[in-house]
Amino acid sequence: xxxxxxxxxxxxxxxxxxxxxxxxxxxxxxxxxxxxxxxxxxxxxxxxxxxxxxxxxxxxxxxxxxxxxxxxxxxxxxxxxxxxxxxxxxxxxxxxxxxxxxxxxxxxxxxxxxxxxxxxxxxxxxxxxxxxxxxxxxxxxxxxxxxxxxxxxxxxxxx
Amino acid sequence: xxxxxxxxxxxxxxxxxxxxxxxxxxxxxxxxxxxxxxxxxxxxxxxxxxxxxxxxxxxxxxxxxxxxxxxxxxxxxxxxxxxxxxxxxxxxxxxxxxxxxxxxxxxxxxxxxxxxxxxxxxxxxxxxx
Numbered sequence: 001x002x003x004x005x006x007x008x009x010x011x012x013x014x015x016x017x018x019x020x021x022x023x024x025x026x027x028x029x030x031x032x033x034x035x036x037x038x039x040x041x042x043x044x045x046x047x048x049x050x051x052x053x054x055x056x057x058x059x060x061x062x063x064x065x066x067x068x069x070x071x072x073x074x075x076x077x078x079x080x081x082x083x084x085x086x087x088x089x090x091x092x093x094x095x096x097x098x099x100x101x102x103x104x105x106x107x108x109x110x111x112x113x114x115x116x117x118x119x120x121x122x123x124x125x126x127x128x129x130x131x132x133x134x135x136x137x138x139x140x141x142x143x144x145x146x147x148x149x150x151x152x153x154x155x156x157x158x159x
Numbered sequence: 160x161x162x163x164x165x166x167x168x169x170x171x172x173x174x175x176x177x178x179x180x181x182x183x184x185x186x187x188x189x190x191x192x193x194x195x196x197x198x199x200x201x202x203x204x205x206x207x208x209x210x211x212x213x214x215x216x217x218x219x220x221x222x223x224x225x226x227x228x229x230x231x232x233x234x235x236x237x238x239x240x241x242x243x244x245x246x247x248x249x250x251x252x253x254x255x256x257x258x259x260x261x262x263x264x265x266x267x268x269x270x271x272x273x274x275x276x277x278x279x280x281x282x283x284x285x286x287x288x
Contacts, residue, residue, distance in 0.1 A: 092287075
């Protein structure tokens with residue numbers, strides 16, 4: 001009887017050890033992107049993540065729903081071939097000049113302090129494309145620190 | 160009086176000699192098939208033993224005019240007749256362009272991609288200010 005209880009306790013402990021991280025590995029993260037007054041149409045933005053070796057891991061958000069314009073988000077497009085499956089369910093409207101886009105995502109904890117980098121590509125019709133407008137390491141210490149973009153993004157913050 | 164008839168006869172002959180080939184040519188180009196099939200054409204060239212054969216330079220099956228009864232028009236394209244170019248299959252504002260890549264599913268309509276970045280918590284949401 002005691003051995004059965006011991007076995008039960010052991011398996012429960014193992015199950016808990018394996019399952020709990022799976023339940024607690026994500027947390028809500030809010031990303032705020034504020035655009036400059038660049039004086040053009042709505043900007044297409046894509047937020048995506050690369051691993052420590054610089055390889056594309058996946059996309060977090062696409063602002064701008066028409067696939068035919070996605071090629072102007074050139075780094076993202078080069079990594080994905082413009083595959084819509086990469087952004088199904090995480091696509092919204094483009095963002096006007098001077099406006100802010102606030103996204104709240106349930107993100108894996110494993111992305112932080114592990115060498116992953118968040119990138120933003122930006123493009124505006126009849127204006128210059130801006131691949132890698134933002135490239136910011138995902139770290140706990142970097143949360144809340146605004147980062148300026150190169151052309152269209154006035155500031156980007158995650159927290 | 161006789162001279163008047165003579166002049167009339169001569170001018171009729173000249174007009175006929177000049178006009179019939181032109182009329183035959185017009186019928187030839189007006190024919191959708193591009194061939195001169197009327198009896199008039201046959202009469203014009205039947206006795207011209209060494210006349211050059213008619214060569215069909217162009218038919219109307221390659222035309223790009225925007226006539227409404229052109230049955231070659233792609234069914235997936237709208238019927239605007241505003242421009243003449245042949246490469247307007249994917250105009251900038253044409254969202255239902257045939258062959259174009261499908262647009263992604265908007266947020267909230269399907270689950271986020273299983274790329275390992277997302278947890279199982281609340282679905283993504285976005286606000287623009």
